Amino acid sequence: MRLSRYFMPTLKEDPKEAQIASHRLMLRAGMIQQSSAGIYSWLPLGQKVLKNIENIVRDEQNKAGALEILMPTIQPAELWRESNRYDDYGKEMLRITDRHDREMLYGPTNEEQVTDIFRSNVRSYKDLPLNLYHIQWKFRDEVRPRFGVMRGREFLMKDAYSFDLDYEGAKIAYNRMFVAYLKTYARLGLQAIPLRADTGPIGGDLSHEFIILADTGESEVFYHKDVLNLQTPEDRDYSPEELQGIVDTWTSLYAAADEMHDPDNCPISGDELVTRRGIEVGHIFHFGQKYSAAMGANVTGPDGKDVTVSMGSYGIGVSRLVGGIIEACHDENGIVWPEEVAPFQVGLINLKSGDEACDAACEDLYAKLNAAEVEVLYDDTSDRAGAKFANMDLIGLPWQFSVGPRGVKNGVVEVKNRKTGEKEELSPEAALAKLIG
C-alpha cells in the first residue's frame, strides 16, 4: 500500500478527550473516529488490526471444534422474556420498537438466541457435543462509556456456546475453550493470565476470566510469579485427559482479581505474590441448565428420556483487544504492534521522495515485498524525513526500512526494529531476507 493512496488521518497532537494510551494512540494513528459516546467508526488501519485479531480468534475457535454461525444484532424481546432477562437486564439493554410496535432489542449477548437455534434443531444426544460461536457486534448501553474501544457501548465480541449432555461433557467443552484461549492470546502476542472468577448465584468452579497485564488496567490482579513462566499449549489436538492436565497446571498457581482476593487468607507468601493491574479480555463460564431449562432445550438421551442440556458460554472482546494490545504494547513514541496483529509488517520510508535514486530503490523494494506477499506500507509522500519517522513510530509497524540518498549511494537500507529500536544498515537483499523466508 502506498501511503499517498491510503486513508490514514494521523494527528500530531493529542485529542483532549483521550486519557489513556490506547485511546490516544488509536485516535492519533487514525485507526478510529468517534461517532457518539462509546461508538466508533473504524478507519482502514484500525479495521485491518481488528480483522487480524478476529481471524486469529476465529482460527483457534475452529481448531477447537467450534462451528461458526452468525446471529442477528437485533433480537425479539420475546426470547428474552422466556429467560426472564428482558426485565432483569435493566437500562444497559438498548430497546427498540419496530413499525409494528413489536418490542426488539440490540443484543448485548446471545444466550437466548443460540438456545433457540439449538432447541429448534437438535433432538438427540447423538448430536452432542456441540459448540456454536459467532463474531458479532453487541451493544450495551453503558452508563459511562470510556477508554475508547476498551469500554465502548458498541463492541465486537466472539461468543461461543457449548451444549453437552451432562456436567462431565460440559467440563470437557469448558477445558477445550480454556486451552483454546491460552493459544489465542499467545498468538496475539499477549501474556494472558486466567483468573478464577466469581460465578455469581449459579455457583460452581467453572468460570475464569482472562486478563492481560497493563498499568492502565481497570482492576488489580494478584498472582503467583511463576504464572508468567507457564508453557503455552502446543498447536495440536488434546485428549480430554490432556486438556484437564493443562487446565490444572494453569489453575494450580494462585491468580485472582481484587474482588476474589483476600489478603489475610492468601495461600501464597508475599515474595511469591505479584500485584499488578489487568485488562479483562475474555471470560469463560459454565452455567449449566440456566437457559436450557428456562427455554426447553432438551435432547433425548441414550435411555430414551429427555435431558436438559448443560451449557457454557465463552467470550472474547475482539474490539476491546485492539485497545488492550496497545495498552500492553506501546512506548512514548507510539504503538508497538505484535507481528501477528500488525496492520502491515513493514513501513518503507522514502526519505527523499522525488530523488531519482531514492524513488527507484524504494520502488524496487516495494515490488519485491509485494511479490513476496509481505504487507508493506510505502511512505511515498513528500513529507520531510522527520515527519515520516515520527508517523511510522506512531503507527507501530514491526519493521521500518528507510531509504535515503546517503544509503542509496552506499547500497544500504536502514532496517529498524520498532520494538527494540535497533537499527542496522543492510543491503536491500539482506533487508528483504529478514522479512522473507
Next chain:
RNA sequence: CGGGGCAUAGCACAGCCUGGUAGUGCGCUCGCUUUGGGAGCGAGAGGUCGCAAGUUCGAAUCUUGCUGCCCCGACCA
C-alpha cells in the same frame, strides 16, 4: 445513577469577568527556499462561536431552557 467540567476553523486553545469588525498555534492549499528524527519565509482557504428562546440599539460574551461530549465515583466484556 450521584458529583464536577467543557462546547469558538480539521485539531489544541485564547477571547467571555467589564456586550461593539472572530483570533493564535498546528494542520490544509499555492509559491520559493529546504530535505536523515514532526523545516523557514510569503500568500491563501476555512467558523450561522452546540441548539433555542430572552435581555439589549447591538450577544461568542449577560439570563433561562435544551442537547452533546469529557472527567471522578458506583457499575461493567
